[in-house]
């Protein structure tokens with residue numbers, strides 16, 4: 001028997017971060033809580049980064065998706081505590097990132113272990129002959145690397 | 161105090177939140193001016209991302225300030241419909257960008273401060289503020305590392321880059337003093353146990369800044385009271401709304417759209 005909350009959570013997995021389409025907002029850890037009171041649904045979300053420009057779009061997508069499935073009374077609250085961490089990404093999510101061409105963040109037991117520096121594995125050719133070009137990339141949550149073997153730039157989902 | 165709404169402490173808490181929010185809003189705006197102008201593409205993207213982090217932090221903090229104040233003012237109202245004298249940001253952050261060395265030195269000075277402050281505030285008993293500070297701490301760690309690396313690169317780089325970095329530090333030093341001074345606003349919040357003790361930040365900042373400047377082979381300027389140099393007086397008063405002429409110009413640009421088209425929607 002699937003509870004209503006589990007049902008809502010499964011619907012929310014249809015919503016993806018527009019900047020990292022490989023992951024849905026549940027596995028990315030943006031959805032923090034779902035509360036169901038009769039027809040009313042209350043969802044807590046947290047931004048990955050304070051200035052994440054995708055948050056407004058994600059809120060609209062949540063409402064749109066739930067409306068599509070017949071849930072019309074949806075309230076969303078942005079919460080800041082606990083602060084979002086890449087430690088919430090599980091092994092499956094990291095694998096998806098890798099397949100998408102973004103090297104996943106390094107974590108052990110939800111703890112951020114290393115800061116980006118050297119020896120990041122190239123997602124295209126698996127070479128470790130890579131170098132950090134910039135701690136910031138197309139979005140705040142990624143840093144920019146360059147592979148000296150296949151001469152491709154690639155992004156790393158940085159630890160935070 | 162858990163919700164920040166206790167009568168009598170409200171004003172002082174709003175004041176503190178405006179100081180926090182305005183620092184980040186104004187520096188975020190200054191950094192955004194680099195968009196499309198940075199020396200290399202990677203740096204353009206880095207500065208824009210840092211600006212975005214700071215604007216995001218400002219938005220969350222000013223939203224909270226509006227909530228605590230209870231006069232139905234949103235973060236946008238606070239950003240776009242206050243006058244210069246009502247802004248409580250440091251003069252440090254409102255100064256024009258100058259050259260790249262100036263922008264980096266300022267970012268380094270502020271990020272060192274932001275990182276220390278957020279580290280303390282994330283232990284605040286005021287849960288909403290603690291949550292915002294916890295995010296700010298993580299983000300400012302990246303800003304700090306990025307600006308520190310540039311300090312070392314420019315300070316220890318060519319003769320020209322070294323000269324420019326030394327000039328930037330000399331020019332900015334007099335703005336750093338008031339950043340490290342806390343007054344009755346912070347003292348009152350500490351007394352109420354809303355925020356933890358901030359008294360160690362000044363010495364930690366000085367130690368951290370000195371270590372990087374030394375490694376970057378940059379000479380640390382004297383504090384004004386030691387140097388007595390004319391025209392190089394330390395600034396003060398911005399926490400009470402006293403600003404340089406530059407804030408007015410910045411606000412004119414930042415606020416014009418919202419003021420000309422008050423109902424404009426994206």
Ligand SMILES: [Zn+2]
Nearest residue numbers: 122125147150
């Ligand atoms: Zn490669």
